Amino acid sequence: MTTANRPALEALKPAAMTGQRKLSETQLAELQKEFDALRDSIKADLGQRDADYIQNIIRIQRFCEIAGRTLIHFSFTPVAFMLGVTALSISKIMDNMEIGHNVMHGQYDWMNDPKVHSRNFDWDTACDNKSWMRTHNFEHHTFTNIVGKDRDYGYAVLRLSDDTPWHPLRSIQIAYFALLSIFFQWGVALHEMETEKLREGTFDLEEKKPYIKAMLKKAGRQVFKDYIFFPALAGPFFWKVMLGNGMANLARNLWASSIIFCGHFTEGAQAFSEEECENESKGHWYYRQMLGSSNFEGGRLLHIMSGHLSYQIEHHLFPDIPAHRYAEMSPKVQEIAERFGIPYNTGSFAKQYSSVVKRVLKYSLPSSLSSKIKA
Amino acid sequence: MDAKAWFNLSLFNTPRAGEYFEYLVQGIDPLWSLTDCKARVVEVRDETHDTKTFVLRPNARWQGFEPGQHLHITLTINGVQQTRTFTISSTPYEWKQQGTITLTVKRVPDGRVTGWMHDHLSAGTVVTLSQASGDFVLPKEPEGAIAYFAAGSGITPIASQLGKLSACKMPVPATLLYFARSEQDYIFGAELKALAQAHKRFTLHTIAADGGHPDTHYSLPQGMISADHVRAALQDKPEWVYVCGPHPFREQVKALLAEQGYPLNRVKEEAFGLPPVARVAGEKVTVSFSNSHTKASTDQPGTILSMAEEAGLKPTSGCRMGICYTCKCTKKSGQVRNVVTGELSSTGEEDIRICVSTPVSNVEIAL
Incomplete structure (x- = not known):
């Protein structure tokens, strides 16, 4: 963007800062141009470096999985056992976050390699890959934080804004939050079931049948691997291996859910109504992605282990750009955000996570009470 | 889904277990693979001003070929896998004796892949190959004469077949009509001439579209393909006619052969490229x-x-x-x-x- 445009934008800054979250259509068009240009510049630069990166990550993940399962299998001391659980947890986390999530977004489709193409890829979790692509890539990334349309916003069990009506059962929603974290892979696998429709009485079993079939198949394979096959391989140590695999799954569940909750449920992450987003422009879509997402800061390892969802804002602006590029895009995104007066929500992992917990607690109370709390 | 695929999917999230371990194996040696044939480029030779020959040494997974067959080669060009199809231009003897095969590649103007091969594919690089396939091959026991029509880089499978016939001391008469743009464009020109001199039963006609060299005497008219050319090729009453070249060229040869009453079920052709998609303006x-x-x-x-x-x-x-x-x-x-x-x-x-x-x-x- 040229500096000639700056004065006009400066004029709009105060309005945006007073919390009126409206940019004019011209501004949104300008915003779209900026983000499109940033996206195109990175797209044009994709090449061997990115191919090498993902292949290395996959190599490390495979190594961790084999090491983890071997250690769990042969360990005779708690230390070796815990090392095995750690390695297997790392493998599952890398597989789900930096590899699976990103590959299934089509971030590496340009490599034309069937092994890392979104059409073929499957991951080490109970959720069926095709179901994930429908609910996550399409629903969540298109309708981000639109209450009633983005079912990831609270996962239909958490009330995170006053747009959702209060209900007495919401008062213990911190318990649902804990359960969702513990059993996260199963929550994700069952996500497309839309069980909330059972409550509303609009559930259509016939329509859900293909999904249920695929879901059970995938979940069955995962259960077979972690809780039948590898434990059985250990013979008398069946229960030890089962426990180790279960612990690795738990560690992955807690980690993945925490990362994901920090992406959209933090204090500053905003919700939207369906009316606001009807016939929205691409510029408004970008704008909504920025307001609805939040980052957290950390070292390179934290970024890799979070699948670069620590750059949730960049990820939501550019979901199909290889995630390891978000770090280099971030300064430019922040600069654009500042110029347009759009908040850029970031902080330490601890700060973001505690603000999520606060938010879950705050909205477990009815609006009349929660509005009095300064969370 | 069969039981093995289900088992692999359960353990490795892919129906082929080899894919799971491939990254580890490739990390040790790029020539090792559990899923693909890999080959190392051992030499690159210039053929003409726009054609190069790449000598490849495939790993043990590759199973050999019949002269005239093609394969797919997959290259990683700046992180992107690109696959193209080429016929093998060498003979099975080189494969058996030295473990090498050759691909002879003409640079396509503005071609992403052939251009990259000419500029960057050098000795030492490891590429991925498919097994050889295709039925543009010699009959098991050739009995009658064979006529070849080649245009441009369409010579490559025919060169491989002639190599085999030559090694068998030309068991049947063979005639080659080789069409190219000019005298500079004949790939394997010298080798083919030497072959014609060595074997009485092999006749070579070169036909240059630009009229050829003014001082040279040609046995057949230069320029575009015509009925004269086809009549010359049919002189030995060939049992089989092999045609290899671009789509319009093959159509022309077949039309001229039909005119001369040659049965088209005795014609074998190797396709190079897609026929143009008829883009008829019609309903949306x-x-x-x-x-x-x-x-x-x-x-x-x-x-x-x-x-x-x-x-x-x-x-x-x-x-x-x-x-x-x-x-x-x-x-x-x-x-x-x-x-x-x-x-x-x-x-x-x-x-x-x-x-x-x-x-x-x-x-x-x-x-």
């Missing part, structure tokens, strides 16, 4: 890519692969000529025409190769 058709929630509408449809790419999608693709099935996708509904065979598909759900399919009605593709 819409291709819906249902998994990507994207649509493409046009009244002049090309292949579904090109439409998907124009719509910004990145489907996997390989040979782009209907051979390798890399681009196979499920068509949910609608009818497509195969641009190679002209065959019309059913209107229901089935797997199609999108690189050779053009929509004739509205089509929904699971892509």
